[in-house]
Amino acid sequence: MRITCPHCGERDRREFYYRGAAVDLERPAPDAGEEAWDNFVYLRDNPAGVTRDLWYHEGGCGAWIVVTRDTVTHEVLKTELASEAKS
Amino acid sequence: MDKLIAKTACAGLLPLTVGSVSVSEEDVGAITSVSPLKGQKKALSDALKAAHGMAYPAANRATGKSGARAVWLGHSHAMLIGPEPDASLEKHAAVVDQSDAWAVVRLEGDRAEQVLARLVPVDLRSGHFKRGHTVRSLLFHMTASITRVGENAFQIMVFRSMAETLVHDLKRAMEGVATRG
């Protein structure tokens, strides 16, 4: 598996640390209520298809990257810097 | 107080030559982490040019020359290597002295590329990776900064605490390349 870092280019998967679903970009407001926070902290989709993850280019430039990929085909569809990604 | 004697990161470990490749410790002077403040990259680059003669490096690039280099080190991060940082930089960047935090070595020889090919999961051959190019990647299990500084020469930086591991891994790869004849 290879991931294209927006800074470094295409790199081996071993350079990256996997964080999980890219929900950190959609953190609820402090007063959003129990349901929104319960959903944010505990509930995750498990799609057969397109999903968005956060990966950290740990063995590289240190950027957080939003990776859009397909869990069925293993295709990486898009990568972007988390600092520039819109949720 | 007793007089303290400064030891370099690779004291007692280098220099080392195996076959046609050698590795030696570089005394590069000051090493300063420079991170541009938000929206200040251009102004920082101008300040770097005025004070030290090199622009802020683009991703995967190094600017300047031996003795006064700026090496891209990652997301919003470069390292000024050589001169003491001019005070004017602090207006545009977070500036942190890291001189004693890194081990810096020079890997040189006509088969240096082959040594790195055993350790680094990035193509560093000269057709692709030219003088002034740099990468952040892994050197075996360590994070490293690798810059081509000559036709057959690379500058390698790792955290100082990894100096002995760096020399061990380089030596093993150098022996492997030499054994292949």
Ligand SMILES: [Zn+2]
């Ligand atoms: Zn990267």
